[in-house]
Amino acid sequence: MANRTSPGIFAADVQAPEPPPYPQWFARFLADRQTRKPSAHTMKAYQQDFVAIASLITDGRPASLDIADITRDSMRAAFAAYAADHEAASIRRCWSTWNVLCTFLYTGEELAANPMPLVGRPKLTKSIPKALPRPAVEALLETVRSDEGSTRRTDWPERDLALILTSLLAGLRADELRQADVGDIRRATEGAGVIHVRGKGGKDRTVPIEAELVAVIERYLDSRAARFPSTARRAAGSSGLALWPAHSPLFVGRDGDRITRGTLQSRIKRAFHRAGPDAQPVPGALVHGLRHTYATELAENEVSVYTLMKLLGHESMATSQRYVSAAGSETRSAAARNPLYGIVSELIGEDSQ
Numbered sequence: 001m002a003n004r005t006s007p008g009i010f011a012a013d014v015q016a017p018e019p020p021p022y023p024q025w026f027a028r029f030l031a032d033r034q035t036r037k038p039s040a041h042t043m044k045a046y047q048q049d050f051v052a053i054a055s056l057i058t059d060g061r062p063a064s065l066d067i068a069d070i071t072r073d074s075m076r077a078a079f080a081a082y083a084a085d086h087e088a089a090s091i092r093r094c095w096s097t098w099n100v101l102c103t104f105l106y107t108g109e110e111l112a113a114n115p116m117p118l119v120g121r122p123k124l125t126k127s128i129p130k131a132l133p134r135p136a137v138e139a140l141l142e143t144v145r146s147d148e149g150s151t152r153r154t155d156w157p158e159r160d161l162a163l164i165l166t167s168l169l170a171g172l173r174a175d176e177l178r179q180a181d182v183g184d185i186r187r188a189t190e191g192a193g194v195i196h197v198r199g200k201g202g203k204d205r206t207v208p209i210e211a212e213l214v215a216v217i218e219r220y221l222d223s224r225a226a227r228f229p230s231t232a233r234r235a236a237g238s239s240g241l242a243l244w245p246a247h248s249p250l251f252v253g254r255d256g257d258r259i260t261r262g263t264l265q266s267r268i269k270r271a272f273h274r275a276g277p278d279a280q281p282v283p284g285a286l287v288h289g290l291r292h293t294y295a296t297e298l299a300e301n302e303v304s305v306y307t308l309m310k311l312l313g314h315e316s317m318a319t320s321q322r323y324v325s326a327a328g329s330e331t332r333s334a335a336a337r338n339p340l341y342g343i344v345s346e347l348i349g350e351d352s353q
Contacts, residue, residue: 131296183246
């Protein structure tokens, strides 16, 4: 009589889980990095970068890579092959992954020396970040608003407008938009507020936002309550932020769950595509181009490097210096000076008529 693992299921039919495409010692590295609370995107990048180089060293068998195989010559040869069909930014990221990995192995006395300083990598180009011109911003926002009244389930102009404007007016990165909760927004005076941002590398920051952006976000949250009434609070007179628990995701997909990276990218890409030639995205920076625009608008209004560094969550003032050429004033007044708020004021005014 055959063994059974559960009623109706034969043991022979149970499929063993696929082994990971990397050795056990790399799994220890991942566990060590996980304690630092990196983003899911970063953890995925570690694995992709490992498999890419390990496959080149082992002829397509990354799980068989031994620590002893990591030498100066093997890494130079693998990165030379990798560089043949990858962009400079990808090569630099992959080099960084392997440098962190080899440092981990060297510190743990599993590797005699870290060979990565002897492996070449592309120089970092200090290009000035590109921003969207004012006509492009206006065309993009008008395109999103044109979906109002659409009966398509995938169209959700209130959410898409709130997504785009939160990046344009608060400088949030794609992952920061995804990880934001309703409770991260706190009201301040005169209808304005602040948003607590869970920043890159676990570095949190607080960004002031003006009443116009708060109004756009609350309008989106009201539309969300109409789409998902069972998940919203039912207190009499509640609206906007008060409709949702503090731990509820700020931005959700059409299923009501936290918005995915793919949905975020696709909705903004669709908006740019429909806006036509007047609204071309920043090359290589679909969502990040909105953040560049936020920083550039403030820099052109004489916000200081230090203030911009705080608002953007940069580790180094040198990164923020790329946007700024003159000094500014206090954080709140600096953020309020963003000229793009004028466009939002016009949008809100049209909605109230």
